[in-house]
Amino acid sequence: xxxxxxxxxxxIVLGVAIFYGWRLLRPASTPPVASPAIxxxxxxxxxxxxxxxxxxxxxxxxxxxxVVFDETxxxxxxxxIPLAQPDLQRPGDFRVYVKLxxxxxxxLAMTAPLVTQVTxxxxxxxxxxxxxxxxxxxxxxxxxxxTKAADVDLDNDGASTxxxxxxxxxxxxxxxxxxxDRAWAS
Amino acid sequence: xxxxxxRTSVVLVTFVTLALLIGSAVLQRIVFRADQHFSSLTLSPNxxxxxVGQTVDITVRSEAVEPILLSGFQVELNVDDSKLKxxxxxxxxxxxxxxxxxKGPVFRWIAVPAPDQPILTTVQGSSVLGTLRxxxxxxxxxxxxxxxxxxxxSAVDPVAGNFVYNAAESFQSAxxxxxxxxxxxxxxxxxxxxxxxxxxxxxKFGAQxxxxxxxxxxxxxxxxxxxxxYSGKLSVEFGPTQALGNxxxxxxxxxxxxxxLAGLEPxxxxxxxxxxxxxxxxxxxxxxxxxxxxxxxGTGEVxxxxxxxxxxxxxxxxSTTMYIFPxxxxxxxxxxxxxxxxxxxxxxxxEVRKAPGYYQATLSTQSPKKQISRLAPRIxxxxxxxxxxxxxxxxxxxxxxxPTKELILAWNHKSMATVFGGVIVLFLLILLxxxxxxxx
Numbered sequence: 001x002x003x004x005x006x007x008x009x010x011x012i013v014l015g016v017a018i019f020y021g022w023r024l025l026r027p028a029s030t031p032p033v034a035s036p037a038i039x040x041x042x043x044x045x046x047x048x049x050x051x052x053x054x055x056x057x058x059x060x061x062x063x064x065x066x067v068v069f070d071e072t073x074x075x076x077x078x079x080x081i082p083l084a085q086p087d088l089q090r091p092g093d094f095r096v097y098v099k100l101x102x103x104x105x106x107x108l109a110m111t112a113p114l115v116t117q118v119t120x121x122x123x124x125x126x127x128x129x130x131x132x133x134x135x136x137x138x139x140x141x142x143x144x145x146x147t148k149a150a151d152v153d154l155d156n157d158g159a160s161t162x163x164x165x166x167x168x169x170x171x172x173x174x175x176x177x178x179x180x181d182r183a184w185a186s
Numbered sequence: 187x188x189x190x191x192x193r194t195s196v197v198l199v200t201f202v203t204l205a206l207l208i209g210s211a212v213l214q215r216i217v218f219r220a221d222q223h224f225s226s227l228t229l230s231p232n233x234x235x236x237x238v239g240q241t242v243d244i245t246v247r248s249e250a251v252e253p254i255l256l257s258g259f260q261v262e263l264n265v266d267d268s269k270l271k272x273x274x275x276x277x278x279x280x281x282x283x284x285x286x287x288x289k290g291p292v293f294r295w296i297a298v299p300a301p302d303q304p305i306l307t308t309v310q311g312s313s314v315l316g317t318l319r320x321x322x323x324x325x326x327x328x329x330x331x332x333x334x335x336x337x338x339x340s341a342v343d344p345v346a347g348n349f350v351y352n353a354a355e356s357f358q359s360a361x362x363x364x365x366x367x368x369x370x371x372x373x374x375x376x377x378x379x380x381x382x383x384x385x386x387x388x389x390k391f392g393a394q395x396x397x398x399x400x401x402x403x404x405x406x407x408x409x410x411x412x413x414x415x416y417s418g419k420l421s422v423e424f425g426p427t428q429a430l431g432n433x434x435x436x437x438x439x440x441x442x443x444x445x446x447l448a449g450l451e452p453x454x455x456x457x458x459x460x461x462x463x464x465x466x467x468x469x470x471x472x473x474x475x476x477x478x479x480x481x482x483x484g485t486g487e488v489x490x491x492x493x494x495x496x497x498x499x500x501x502x503x504x505s506t507t508m509y510i511f512p513x514x515x516x517x518x519x520x521x522x523x524x525x526x527x528x529x530x531x532x533x534x535x536x537e538v539r540k541a542p543g544y545y546q547a548t549l550s551t552q553s554p555k556k557q558i559s560r561l562a563p564r565i566x567x568x569x570x571x572x573x574x575x576x577x578x579x580x581x582x583x584x585x586x587x588x589p590t591k592e593l594i595l596a597w598n599h600k601s602m603a604t605v606f607g608g609v610i611v612l613f614l615l616i617l618l619x620x621x622x623x624x625x626x
Contacts (some may be wrong), residue, residue, distance in 0.1 A: 008619060012612065017202070018218045093456050155350075159336065162258040163260075169257065
């Protein structure tokens with residue numbers, strides 16, 4: 001009887017643990033990742049870029065890199081930049097450079113072969129797509145708010161609002177330069 | 187396999203439950219801390235009155251229980267431009283207006299912190315976002331209503347890497363009456379201060395808070411008109427210095443309180459703060475200290491421009507009270523003035539009774555329809571500023587806490603009660619099963 005009672009108690013405890021675990025972990029759950037990719041976080045719900053400029057560079061020396069991939073590729077599900085390049089499946093150290101429309105470019109250091117999904121916060125606000133979010137962009141948004149211009153609708157919610165101005169003000173800074181020092185395509 | 191003793195089972199269950207509790211709390215803090223918080227936007231006063239040609243100041247307020255990191259706001263209002271003409275928008279100190287324009291019935295205002303100020307400002311409790319100044323241009327009943335789809339409180343979630351979101355959750359509009367002639371009272375909230383919690387700080391474990399408080403000083407007394415978010419009790423601490431020292435306790439639970447501070451010195455500044463209990467008595471809240479200056483003793487003739495009439499609460503389902511404060515040209519409270527109230531259709535006006543330094547009368551209606559009444563007390567031939575009351579048969583004072591979306595994730599008194607209640611139920615179940623097992 002005691003053994004039965006013990007089993008019963010363990011079942012109850014297990015049930016409680018599963019319930020609380022489910023409640024706690026439910027919002028943080030993410031779908032399984034099938035292939036290596038960069039997933040951008042902080043994405044406004046309606047900001048849905050279709051393409052991204054992606055540069056993959058192999059680290060040759062500690063401060064020298066060799067570009068092995070430089071193309072504009074499609075973005076999956078508005079937020080996922082697939083890293084399916086064959087070079088990234090071979091062992092080695094890489095630098096991955098990404099530029100999304102209206103956002104500052106960013107760089108990630110990766111060690112191939114890649115098996116996981118990497119996340120990186122999106123920094124929107126580059127209205128003129130010069131890879132720098134500065135007073136020029138802020139002024140453009142401020143003017144756009146007065147004229148209700150569509151090109152300053154950074155979050156793509158259908159209107160130029162104070163949310164777009166906030167994005168520009170908060171994300172001020174210089175984006176990562178291309179490894180070949182050329183300008184990012186606007 | 188060796189069987190598990192009852193004592194071992196109880197100890198095991200206790201340890202596992204404690205581990206779950208601690209784990210829940212730790213996980214909650216690590217994974218979900220500083221989630222996005224939301225705010226209610228209100229226009230104050232929510233009922234206003236003015237005469238044609240007069241200025242109407244409407245304050246935009248944010249009511250937030252939890253702290254919000256604000257980076258800007260955009261307010262769009264539907265305003266009847268035939269009755270209210272936009273004059274100016276006054277942002278809080280340290281903020282700048284980007285856009286303030288009225289196009290037809292739509293008024294649009296965008297403001298952000300000034301370039302020399304921090305980009306983010308924390309707002310919590312009741313905060314003044316700014317004041318909109320209109321000119322009353324046409325008589326009749328009018329309103330100023332938020333357009334929710336284009337009104338934004340731009341807030342930032344720092345835990346999610348500066349994620350920008352709209353924190354405006356609910357919107358409360360204002361209604362007003364504009365009279366063709368005569369005078370209307372100046373509103374008390376014309377001075378725009380920096381964005382700081384002007385009223386109560388958010389309680390750590392509850393949702394009760396002070397929505398508004400307004401002090402009307404007399405020569406030896408002061409009346410505090412306090413509106414709470416939910417029905418509850420409160421006390422007022424006050425004194426001639428910021429150390430306060432005196433206290434008035436109110437033991438009746440209500441959303442609207444009129445508290446008399448007595449025994450004051452004339453022409454003296456007094457400080458006060460409101461302390462209250464959450465309706466569930468789980469926590470208390472306090473307001474930021476505010477102050478007022480008592481008046482002198484009035485001796486001259488009554489001056490309409492300096493006098494004041496307040497109907498509190500200004501929205502009710504059946505009855506309310508009108509408070510009349512006659513003052514002379516110097517703003518001093520008049521003790522002997524004997525005001526009268528003229529009869530109005532559908533409105534039952536009680537006897538005007540004298541109180542120390544002011545007068546009051548009960549207003550009621552039995553009309554089954556919603557009714558807006560505007561009353562102007564009269565002292566001899568002098569007509570005092572009018573006040574407006576809304577009688578709504580369907581209006582009910584909020585008596586319970588707003589439902590919260592979080593059950594376990596927010597570590598507040600509710601989640602504590604849920605967890606500890608669950609532990610007790612679990613323990614009782616085990617005890618019951620044990621007794622059953624023994625009895626067999």
